[in-house]
Amino acid sequence: MLDEKQEMLKKISAVDFSIHDINLFLDSHPQNIKAIELLNSYRKERSDLINDYEQKYGDYITHVGDVKAKVPWSWIDGPWPWEGDE
């Protein structure tokens, strides 16, 4: 079972994946209006989700988090992505 934090991360990953896949599609279809609109709506959703996540848990997904950094530097806190839950 996923807890609330993992659930949020999963949502961010899903939106991020959509953005990435539309990005690839746009590389070969740069004039596609529908894909551009879809991309913009996912981008907005992503930035809201990441903002909520970083505000709530105080740890970063990206180096360029919007949250004010605090001592100690939480970027190094585990688990790291390849470690699963351990």
Place this chain on the structure above:
Amino acid sequence: MWQYDKRLQYPIKIKNANPKYAQIIISQYGGPDGELGASLRYLTQRYGMPYNEVKGMLTDIGTEELAHMEMICAMVHQLTRNLKEDEIKGTPFENYFVDHTLSVYPVAASSTPWTATYIQSKGDILADLHEDLAAEQKARVTYDNLIRLIDDPDILEPLKFLREREIVHYQRFGEALRLTTDRLDSKNFYAFNPNFDKCKRK
């Protein structure tokens, strides 16, 4: 430049250690059709590309392949990190263990270390795109083979995700090839264009 996102593209959470599975999955890290070669192939070929669509595609797919490499390494790590000596003895993982203990190193399932000879950057868009299309199909077949040999849902789900990505990348490279052939000289019936040769005589 690149920035790191502290998460995997698709989650990897493997409950049961298995040295046999680790020994075959590692091929998608350091094998002839693995993700390390894929990322370096695309990111390296960018410099010889004449079209912006294809420069973008190689950058974005090459970047995604780095994330796939990380997923494969995460699988190998989680399958092996808690192994005890007697769980390694007599398994196909034994020989790898002698050289690398429980760390992750880019080798093929057949134990050859990764080599740059797995990739090419020819400086000709048609030659390079055909290599890329073939590479995606070969990686897809490797995932098919792994899926045939593995019987653990914790591993199969991410492998199926990765297999699907090969199919999507093949589709995108196919579009890049179509964009390229559409721009060939109209008097040229064959899939090559002398104008792509940047190294002309003075």
